[in-house]
Amino acid sequence: MSSKSQNTRNQILQAAWKLLEADRGKGVRIADIAKQAGVSRQAVYLHFTKRADLLIETTHFIDHHKDLEGRLRPSRNAATGIERLALFVDAWCHYIVEIYPVAKALLAMSATDSDAAAAWDNRMKAMKHGCEAVINDLKRDKNLSSQMSAKESVDLFWTLLSVRNWEHLTLDCGWIQSKYVAHIKQLSRQLLIAKI
Amino acid sequence: MSSKSQNTRNQILQAAWKLLEADRGKGVRIADIAKQAGVSRQAVYLHFTKRADLLIETTHFIDHHKDLEGRLRPSRNAATGIERLALFVDAWCHYIVEIYPVAKALLAMSATDSDAAAAWDNRMKAMKHGCEAVINDLKRDKNLSSQMSAKESVDLFWTLLSVRNWEHLTLDCGWIQSKYVAHIKQLSRQLLIAKI
DNA sequence: CGTCAACTTTACACCGTGTAAAGTATTCAA
DNA sequence: TTGAATACTTTACACGGTGTAAAGTTGACG
Structure with missing residues (x-):
């Protein structure tokens, strides 16, 4: 040491x-x-100890280097659910771009290495808590759409923000990052926020 | 032979x-x-010739065995775009469940084997044409939402129906198939069809 | 009877991961 | 100044899975 x-x-x-x-x-x-x-x-x-370990530590290295915590702070301090939604989407979408190369390698390993799978799973569960916090604030403000249950809203929001969807929209569909972010933001509003 | x-x-x-x-x-x-x-x-x-080849042929084997063509026929013969949308989503979502195990293996190989990658890419492009046909019929019927361009609608619909999203919602979120299908259908209506 | 096709058996090269162990170079402390 | 600890290098090798090579076996069919 x-x-x-x-x-x-x-x-x-x-x-x-x-x-x-x-x-x-x-x-x-x-x-x-x-x-x-x-x-x-x-x-x-x-x-x-092994390749998976190195990849996992690389994700932490990147988190620290890019100040992930700092990036998420604005969303945590948002006054309203609607504000929090926008700030969270911004922070997360920006983060995906940076973590993606390592995420891709880690996801590929997950098929064979259970430590890699568990590590990625933890990250995604932590991110899901961020989604929950957004939904909870929307609910508190009476702004959560009544189309779905809160739990379903979280699942849907979580899915919408998945790395795989970013991969699909940017790499497979050719959307540039700004277009991706704008659409994701618009979609999450449309799906999660009650009209009127 | x-x-x-x-x-x-x-x-x-x-x-x-x-x-x-x-x-x-x-x-x-x-x-x-x-x-x-x-x-x-x-x-x-x-x-x-190699593992990738076997997996690719297995997908064709399943297609034939499960009569993929027959399953898609109703959507092709739909009278309206709205009908076609529902029938296409039904057929495709049902199909994902069956192809998923092989798809997973093929996707895992795609990282190292470019033939595997190309084969899966082809399948997804063919499926995208199905999405395009739906959007075209909605447009023809003046039922396509004006929120996005037709091209963007196709991209979004295509992404919504991705195998990765099925994986995420059913395996990671624990949604049963019927719940998955119902939500996807509802979402595609909400996102693609013009109100009123 | 022979021959051809389909398959088996055995063996091996290749790649990347992970382990093992002996050797080297620098630091630091008694 | 010696000597022990630390951080690394070097060489070697076992393992698992893919793909290749080649000689041997079996059965069908003209």
């Missing part, structure tokens, strides 16, 4: 992040990451 | 289908499929 050790660890995380972002098709191997970090392949295993 | 050869081929496809449906976590290997089909592992390679 010396500062030198910490430094190497950070270089590995930085390398993983960089390579995953640049990833064209063929997956990123441990050996690639080690090379990029200027370190031997074995050194990676001195800092991370 | 003798009938005996065809028979073996079908047994392999059947075995692949069965094992993928039963798959609990750990992936299905070629050796497993061969064993289930009562055939040597090498025999699989006499009928399919």
Whole structure:
């Protein structure tokens, strides 16, 4: 845990992040990451127990680096449910773009590695609580649509904001980020907020 | 191409289908499929060039077995766009349940195998044409919502019906199939059809 | 009887992950 | 100044799954 050790660890995380972002098709191997970090392949295993572990730690590295907490703060401090909805969508959609490369690799691993699956699941459950908070505030303000139950609203909102939907709309449909955000915001309003 | 050869081929496809449906976590290997089909592992390679090829052929096998074409026919013959929308959603949502196990394996392979990726892409593009046909009929009937362009409506409808959204709502949110279908139908109406 | 097709058997190369262990270089402390 | 701890390198290897190669077996059919 010396500062030198910490430094190497950070270089590995930085390398993983960089390579995953640049990833064209063929997956990123441990050996690639080690090379990029200027370190031997074995050194990676001195800092991370396995590939899944490295990817999970990379997500935390990115969270910290991009100040995820700070980004979410405005939505938590919103005065109304409607405001909170908009601010939450903004923060989350912006975050997806940054986490996506690592998320993709982590999701791919989830099929074979249960730790990877559990780690991603936790993140998505935490994000779901954010969705719940939005719905609760809308309900408090009597602004929640009566079309669905609160629970269904949360599920739907959560699904709408999924990484897979971002992937589909931006990568498969070719929507640029601003168009994606605008539509998601408009849709969530239309589906969750009571008319009049 | 003798009938005996065809028979073996079908047994392999059947075995692949069965094992993928039963798959609990750990992936299905070629050796497993061969064993289930009562055939040597090498025999699989006499009928399919590689794993991706086998999975792709399995999707076609299922299509044929479940009469996908027949299932889609009612939607094609619908008198109005609104009818077509409902019938298309019904057929497709029903189909997802059946194709999902193979789709999951194929999507997992898509990360490493470009043939798998291309094959799934083709299927999804074909399905998108079905979405387009629905939107076109709604437009023809002056029933298409003016909130979005026709192109955007297609993209949105296509995304709404994605396998990933089915996965998220049923497996992650725990919605039963009937609830999933009812909500998707209601949502597509709300988003695509002009009010009044 | 022979031959052709379909399949089996055995063996092996390849890739990427993860483990093991011996060696090296730097730091720090008694 | 010695020597022990820390952080890393180097080399080697086991494992699991895919795909290839080639010789051997079986049965059908002219």
